Amino acid sequence: MSIIKRMCQACFVAPALFMSVIICPPALADHWVPWAFSWDKNGATQQHISPQQGLSKIKTTSLWSPDGELLVIQLVSSKSFKKTVELLDKDISSNSNPELIARYGTLLTYGAYMSEDEGEMAELAARADVYFDQALSQDKASWGAWLGKATLYGFSHKRDQEASSIKILKSMIEAQQKTKSNWHHVYPYLVLGAIYEQKRDFLTAKEIWTEGLQHFPNNEALHAKMID
Known part of the structure; x- marks a missing residue:
């Protein structure tokens, strides 16, 4: 049985009460995603990429990867990020690829975490949740949508959302252990550990990492977490 099928069996479909997502930026994150690989933030944001270029690259790049993270950071940090979001909305209306829709949701999730404006943060989070739901309505086993939704809910002010995120991530990790892991399967560990770090449960966070x-003994992000 594939990891996606195992994960789908282990997880549950998030109920409608999660449609309103209120996220809490992780402490000490300085509006920086806590599970990201160790990028030079200033260097990343200095590299300009147009909304059209970004949209094209998203279609061929997994955002759950170092290259994908760099792409997202460049787009979110750009002055034309709002234009990028507008293009996503137009493209998604005619697109039926659930994994691509989940990538769009992931981009908005990063945008929410990196925003310094609470109103914009809430708007991006809510739109990301709609994208994840749309992806899951088409493919209940979408790995990217499940991970994206868990990431979005993981830092919510609402305890039921946080608890759901933890349950999803633990189910994903359990499913991964029953099959051959791919390099992107490191992300459930990074996100789950970051959630416990936000809860100031540093012991559990370290255990997860x-x-x-x-x-993933050679993963730089996990090693960086262990020496923080």
């Missing part, structure tokens, strides 16, 4: 290192 340590477990991740057993499966």
Whole structure:
């Protein structure tokens, strides 16, 4: 059985009460996503990419990857990010690819976490949630949509959303352990550990990252978390 099928069986479909997402930026994150690989933030934001170029690259680049993270950071940091979001809305109305829709949701999730404006943060988070729901309505086993939704809910002010995020991520990790892991499977460990770090449960966070290192011993992001 594939990892996607195992994960789909282990997870649950998030109920409608999660349609309103209120996220809490992680402490000490300085509006920087806590699970991201160790990018030079200033260097990344100095590289300009147009909305049209970004939209094209998103279609061929997994955002759950170092290259994908860099692409997202460039787009979110750009002065034309709002234009990018407008293009996404237009493209998504005629697009039926659930994994691509989930990527759009992931982009908005990063945008929400990196925003310094609470109103914009709430708007981007809500739109991201709609994208994830749309992706899951077409493919209940969409790995990117499940991970994106768990990431979005993981730092919510609402305890039921946070609890749902933890349940999804633990189910994904359990499913991954029953099959051959791919490099992007490191992200559930990074996100889950970051959630516990936000809760100031540093012991559990370290345990999760340590477990991740057993499966991904050369992962730089996990090593960086262990020495923070």
